[in-house]
Amino acid sequence: MQSSTTLTASGVWRGLKMALPYAASSGVYGLAFGLLANQTGLSVAESVAMSALVFSGTAQIAVLQSWASNPSLIAITLTVLIVNLRYILIGASLRPWLGQLSPLKSTAALLTIVDGSYAIGMREHAKGENDAGVLAGAGIISFTGWVVGTGLGFYMGSLVPNPKVIGLDFVVIAFCASTTALMLGTTRDFLPAAVALIAVVACEIWAPGPWSVVVAALSALLTAALRHKSPPSADAEAANA
Amino acid sequence: MTFDQTILIIIAVMTAAAAACRLAGFWFMRLIPITPRVEAGLKAIPIAVMIGIIVPPVIKGGIPETVGLIATMAVVKLGANDLIAVLIGMASVAATRALL
Known part of the structure; x- marks a missing residue:
């Protein structure tokens, strides 16, 4: 049995430090968003305010790019929901870990979630980390980069560097790759990941879009759940517990 | 400090939608008993999310992203610090782009 979940300041501090390259990348994308907003x-x-409250770069950029066509509130809402659908599955996957925290702490931690902080948090959790502060700290530092970047980019938009030249656009992929490498080393069960890989490649070929993460996560979730073998009584007992 | 009322409403709606997505899955799972089967499904999500984030840009980007991906994972497998793995991944993408 793992020790119980905590959320401490020292965990937050460790998460902050681990996510510094990700915060730099969030900052550069923040600069680009600030320029676009201006x-x-x-x-x-x-x-x-939009960056600090919405905290969803892809959704914010998509909404501003449709600004000229006077989008309806419904269209704006749908855009934000579709781009962020993956967080619903990410949130569900955090239930076993964050479920032991108080509602206030778990809600606060969930509101800091971004792709990179989730990658860092799950990587550390796979290594045995139970302090959700690591997850929140990584989220907080990327939030800071995003918001500060937005403000600076508004005034210094013409100075925005091209993130591709120094590989900053690759940071989130690199964090996810390091998490994947670690997780592949700690499991003997590759089928759900293999199904997710096939599903996302097929999705990219026939229907590319912001839902590729959702397609991957749902296909792995269903594969693992449907194939799960446990004594019938174990499922029933847990359901009654 | 200038705020246009229409823009404030748009920001409020966007905030609610993004926060709802961040919270909905976690709170929905409160209603569902975590049986071993459900737990097995949930545990398969993180690596699948990683794959879903990695694959599209690697397919679109081609050689530099593929080189960076292999470099990052190889460095992790060699046992190096994760931060070093990420920095080496970035550097190899940037270097490959500069060479191509």
Whole structure:
């Protein structure tokens, strides 16, 4: 049995340090968003408020890019929901870990989640980390980079570096790759991951879009759950517990 | 500090939608008993999310992203610090792009 879940300041500090390259990349994307927001006609206060409250780069950029066509509130809501659907599955997967925290702490930790902080958090959890502060700290530092970047980019948009030149666009992929390498080393069960890989490649070929993560996660979830073999009584007992 | 009322409403709606996505899955799972079968399904999600994030940019990007992916995973497998693995991955992507 693992020791119980905590959320401590020292965990947050460790998460902050681990996620520094990711925060740098969030900062550069924040610069680009700040520039776009300025060009779209938002004020600096509106731009920074949007980044601080919504905290979803892909969704914010998609909404501002459709700004000229006067999108309806429903269209805007759908855009944000579709781009962020993956967080529903990410949140579900965090239930076993964060479920032991108080509702206030788990909610706070969940609101900091971004792709890179999830990668870091799950990697550390796979190594035996039970302090959810690591997950929150990684989220907080990337949030900081994103919000500060937005404010700076609003005024210094023309100075935005091209993230591709120094590989900053690769940071989130690199964090996910390091997590994948670690997880593949700690499991003997490769079928759900293999099904997810096939599903996401097929999705990229026939229906590319922001739902590739959802397609991957759902196919792995169903594969693992359907194939799960346990004595029938174990499932029933747990359900009654 | 200038705020346009329409933009404030848009920001509020976007905030609610993004927060709902971050919280919905976790709170929904409160209603579902975590049987061994459900737990097996949930435990398969993280690596699948990683695969879902990695694969599309690697397919689109081609050689530099593939080189970076192999480099990052190889460095992790060699037992190096994760931060070093990430930095080597970035550097190999940037270097491959500069060479191509």
